[in-house]
Amino acid sequence: MSISEAANPRGSVVDRLRDALPKIVLSPTVAIVAIFVYGFILFTLYLSFTDSRILPTFGWVGWKNYENLFRIRAWDTAVTNLVIFGVLYIVICCALGLLLAILLDQRIRAEGFIRTVYLYPMALSFIVTGVAWKWFLDPGIGVEAVVRGWGWTTFEFNWIKDSDMAIYTIVIAAVWQTSGFVMAMFLAGLRGIDSEMMKAAQIDGASTFALYRRIVIPQLRPAFMSAFVVLAHMAIKSYDLVIALTGGGPGTATELPATFMYSYTFTRNQMGIGAASAVIMLMTIAAIIVPYLWSELREKK
């Protein structure tokens, strides 16, 4: 150290500043993330233990908000709905996405065009998707009315107005929006598989079905992992689509944790409970994302 300073007398403030430049450039981002992500998480976490109502207040109430939260029927509905929605959404998207990817992988004509058609819903806002499906599924003017107009006068399709079935309309619209994207992920996975291995399997006498079941699909595990993580985190965050499609109704039939949090915090003025519900959402997502990020980033090292 002393040698370098002797040989380089200008090794002063300017030099040290220049050496620190990369960190200086990164520091605004670090500050932003520290405040607006982790600071805010801590703030909301703290609020979930307070008696905040319209505005944040700081009277400590311990676990009371969480206890109340689990007594609220609407939260119960929201969590049940999330389970139904999440499972169906992930399973159907993966199944449909895999099917479409395999169909597209058969050296077909016009692949580029078909891929574009399957994928375009992903470019749309959930609000647009919600509006389109809201009226398309509306019994007054949509599918039901149209089929009756064709002469099948007893045809019924009023799920969107039916408290028991409305959650499935959310699944329908969400699958429509996202399955093309899952298809793209699987297609990328399929294209990454060594074609010589496919040839070898064919020479070994594997049928197309066996080829996919035994050789190809097991190798798509990373694509499945990614798809699962993306879909699960989208399901938990789902808010826009519900608002646009059903507004959480009929009644509270299609409430999800995301809509619950918003309405309790901003319209029902139960900020403490809203914060508690947000914390639970965060924990659920973290349980999925953290191990994923951990393995992804550690592998690289």
Place this chain on the structure above:
Amino acid sequence: MGFLDIKQATKSYGAVQVLHETDISIEEGEFLVLVGPSGCGKSTLLNMIAGLEDITSGEIAIRDRSMNGVKPADRNIAMVFQSYALYPNMTVSGNISFGMEMHGIEKSEREKRIAQVSDLLQIKHLLDRKPGQLSGGQRQRVAMGRALVREPDVFLFDEPLSNLDAKLRVDMRTEIKKLHQKLGTTIVYVTHDQIEALTLSTRIAVMFGGYVQQLGTPKEIYDNPANMFVAGFMGSPSMNLFPAKVVSENGQPAAEVSLADGTKASIPFATDKLASDVGRDIILGIRPEAITDRDGADRNSQAVHIVDAPVEVTEPAGSDTFVVSQIGGKDVTGRFRADVAVNAGETFPFAFNMEKAVAFDPQSENRIA
């Protein structure tokens, strides 16, 4: 004090020491090659000279000026990278002039120097092209041009030929040698190819495991390797190394070896350096070109000895035939003239030129004679 001095330099990453105390000093105009297998620390040492990696302890000085803590740009060095590292978005002339531009050299001067260098390297017609449009050899020339134009104190080459195909590699090797002879620049050159090291250098540092195993002229390294690693690494085909025992024959020390047919043969040494080591187990080292057929032996040598040994394999290689026999349990290769009629399975006279033989201690692996 030399021109480039490396004094007790070390490099550690955390607890892992990748370069142990290293001392190298070279004079102006020397061509130093750092050679060794991958992971031996040669590239680390080069990067430390360049200033791209910090030095953990010790010192590196150029022209008696300590370089510790000096930025790469202020060391007056230039470097040619393995991948050439040509800036893809700039033309060839842009690549060559970038460094001068950064050092605030005026445009007219830059253009003059680009013209000189492109003349020297015959890349004038390429000046307006982008690196993506060049062949491997052309990129190599541009990368050298970029280094030359800086007129640095020291040129650093990091495996510059390893991305070229075999033929081009030989041509460029000659070209680099010519350039060095013409310009008299000081060069530090990293390679894993021992032939490059032997042909280009004025001095070689053979490295392994973070240590400089031997520093010397190509001839010293080739003829008198300091240890078995250097002996095995330098030269192709590599030096034969096989166990022997020092015996006394007519008062002269000789190497007793066991042949594949179960017999033993003793070969007298050319010197009596090992006279006091009778009875000692050694590893005998002798290069293939010092084991020949009888008439192919070096006539100037005073110590050619014939051993009749069973031939295991013959490998005709055009100009020569390599003949393999088992000695002391090891394959020992001799280099015979191509027209010698020798067949596998027969016993044939092998001529050992013991002036070229060296001996190593089996435990320390260091040379003892």
Place this chain on the structure above:
Amino acid sequence: MASANAKSSFNLARFVLYTLLAVFCIYYLLPLYVMVVNSLKPLSEITAGGMMALPQEWTFAPWLSAWSSAQVGVEATGLRPYFLNSIIMVVPAVALSTMVGALNGYVLTKWTFPGATILFGLLLFGCFIPFQMVLIPMARMLGLMGLAGSVPGLIFVHFVYGIGFSTLYFRNYYAAFPTELVRAAQIDGAGFFRIFWRILLPSSGPIAVVCIIWQFTNIWNDFLFGASFSDFDSQPMTVALNNLVQSSTGVKEYNVHFAGAIMAALPTLFVYIVAGRYFVRGLMAGSVKG
């Protein structure tokens, strides 16, 4: 005989394949078809059960109404002012987050330091948090900054939460960028910013496109932040569209709703069709850490 058989079964398989592909095309295109045809017909044709039919009477009136005169919330302004809000919001937010992301990616790959990977992991986790978690403190923070209910406030929010993904894109891209080039430039005497500006940035075209498309679609399509942090004057397009559709007063003008929905979808659809290749790459990179 055998080969003829094989051929006919082959053709049958192909027939089934193409039929399936076509059925799915219809599935994905149907809602778009419904939006387009119903935005071009009078309301009476829709309420009479003619949603699937082509317009008997073609009219552009729903579009004009949605654009400039429909009732959005309390005011009959059409969607035009909100469309402009979205544009004013998207452009700076995308530009800022992309620029910062590029610099971050550069530092995180070419000037790494101990702890850089952990820092990146923390940054990345911020992309995935449910934003419900930040709504309350952010509302307060915007109030403190004097940006509550304004377009600049929305720009700020989108910038802040856009940094994570733009950093991810540039980091992964620059990780594959040869470090020897940076070293060569260092030896040539270029400094931190000069290397970025002269060496990396000129080669960053493809990833910049991917990042810009991703940020553009995300920010344009955002609803949660728009609904939480905007006033009537500063609402983005998605929020205004939702208000248009949900407004409970008067007759439901479905044709106007569809026209409005298409308007809200056009910018991102346009980007998707023009730069679809990059769009897909963006989706992939955004989900699969590369």
